[in-house]
Structures are given as structure tokens and as C-alpha cells.
Amino acid sequence: MPAATKCFFNGDFISVSRALALKARASIDQQPEFQCIECKDPVRPHRAGGKGEAHFAHLGRNALCSLSHRRRSRVNQLPILTLSPEDEKAIEGYRTDRLVTTVVRNQGIVRACKKRDNNTCQACGFHLKVGISYVIDCHHKTMVSNFGAREITLNDLVVSQVELAGKKSMDFFVWQG
Numbered sequence: 001m002p003a004a005t006k007c008f009f010n011g012d013f014i015s016v017s018r019a020l021a022l023k024a025r026a027s028i029d030q031q032p033e034f035q036c037i038e039c040k041d042p043v044r045p046h047r048a049g050g051k052g053e054a055h056f057a058h059l060g061r062n063a064l065c066s067l068s069h070r071r072r073s074r075v076n077q078l079p080i081l082t083l084s085p086e087d088e089k090a091i092e093g094y095r096t097d098r099l100v101t102t103v104v105r106n107q108g109i110v111r112a113c114k115k116r117d118n119n120t121c122q123a124c125g126f127h128l129k130v131g132i133s134y135v136i137d138c139h140h141k142t143m144v145s146n147f148g149a150r151e152i153t154l155n156d157l158v159v160s161q162v163e164l165a166g167k168k169s170m171d172f173f174v175w176q177g
Contacts, residue, residue: 003055004067007043008035016054019045039065061097103144109154110138117159126161136161 006013009022009032022032023045036043036058043056062068119134120127128135139160140152 003053004036004038004043004057005053005055006037007045007056008037008040009033013037016045016056019056020047020054036062036065036067038067041065041068061099063099109152109157112154113138113157114159116154120159121161122158123160 005016007016007019008014009019014022014034019032019034026032034043034045034056035041036056039062041062042059044059046052046055046057048054056067058065058068114134114136118127119129119136121136126136136159138157141156141158144150
């Protein structure tokens with residue numbers, strides 16, 4: 001796997017040594033933001049060490065970028081032990097890699113839906129304000145998981161607390177799909 005020895009910083013290509021110098025001079029809360037030259041994902045500079053040259057490493061693995069580290073083999077790793085849920089003890093704190101995919105929401109239309117419905121569940125009338133925030137969700141009438149990305153309007157959304165309550169259906173409207 002090729003190691004990245006350059007990155008983007010403020011629109012320019014810079015070397016690992018330059019990035020390390022910038023990082024060393026920056027305050028802890030104002031660290032510079034470096035980007036991969038291939039995928040533009042965030043990267044951090046690494047000094048040369050016992051096993052390798054100075055290089056940039058992605059903050060999170062990117063399987064589509066040839067400059068991102070690949071998942072390491074688990075050959076020499078101790079097996080992760082699992083215990084029964086009924087046991088009075090548990091094994092926690094071990095590290096594992098995960099790929100997380102999220103659904104992108106347009107917060108503007110979500111806020112408009114909540115305002116339209118007065119932050120009140122349309123199924124049961126639930127209305128709760130904690131401090132300055134309301135505890136309520138905005139849901140699609142036709143589930144996104146059934147059809148994927150698509151254009152929606154305010155009429156496609158409804159404010160409800162159904163998921164929080166753990167209900168699978170509502171009397172107010174029927175989930176379509």
C-alpha cells in the first residue's frame with residue numbers, strides 16, 4: 001500500500017514535515033485540518049518510526065481511497081470472549097472497527113415539520129420540552145429504508161414519538177411501504 005507523503009492544507013500541497021511543524025505550533029484546540037490528496041477525507045501526520053517512514057494517515061478508514069490504511073489482520077489478536085447476557089460480569093473496553101452508514105436529513109424541513117405540528121406527536125399528543133429543546137422526532141410517512149434517497153415535501157413528514165415509545169404502528173396514520 002502506498003503511503004501518503006503529501007496532503008492538502010488551505011488549498012496547497014504540503015509535506016509531512018511541514019504538517020508536523022504546523023501541528024506542533026498550533027494550540028491544542030486550534031489544530032490544523034489536513035486533507036487526503038486523493039479522497040479529501042481528514043488525515044493526520046505521523047512521524048517516521050521504527051516500522052515506517054513519515055506519512056499521513058486517515059482519521060477514519062476509507063476503503064475507496066488507495067492511500068487509506070487497510071484493516072489489519074486479526075491473526076495475532078486475542079479472540080474476543082463473549083459472555084451470556086445472564087452472567088453477572090461482562091467484557092467491555094476492547095476496540096473494534098466499524099463502518100457506519102447514516103441517512104442524511106435536511107434539518108430545515110425537519111424544523112418546519114416540527115413547527116407545523118407544534119412539536120406534538122400526531123399519534124398520541126405527546127409534547128415534552130426539556131430546557132429549551134423539545135423531545136420529539138420527525139418521521140417520513142413512507143419509510144426511507146424502503147425506497148432510499150428521494151425528493152420529499154413537508155406533506156411527506158409527520159411529527160411523532162412512535163419510535164421512542166417503541167410502538168410499531170399508529171392509529172393516526174399507517175406506515176406505508
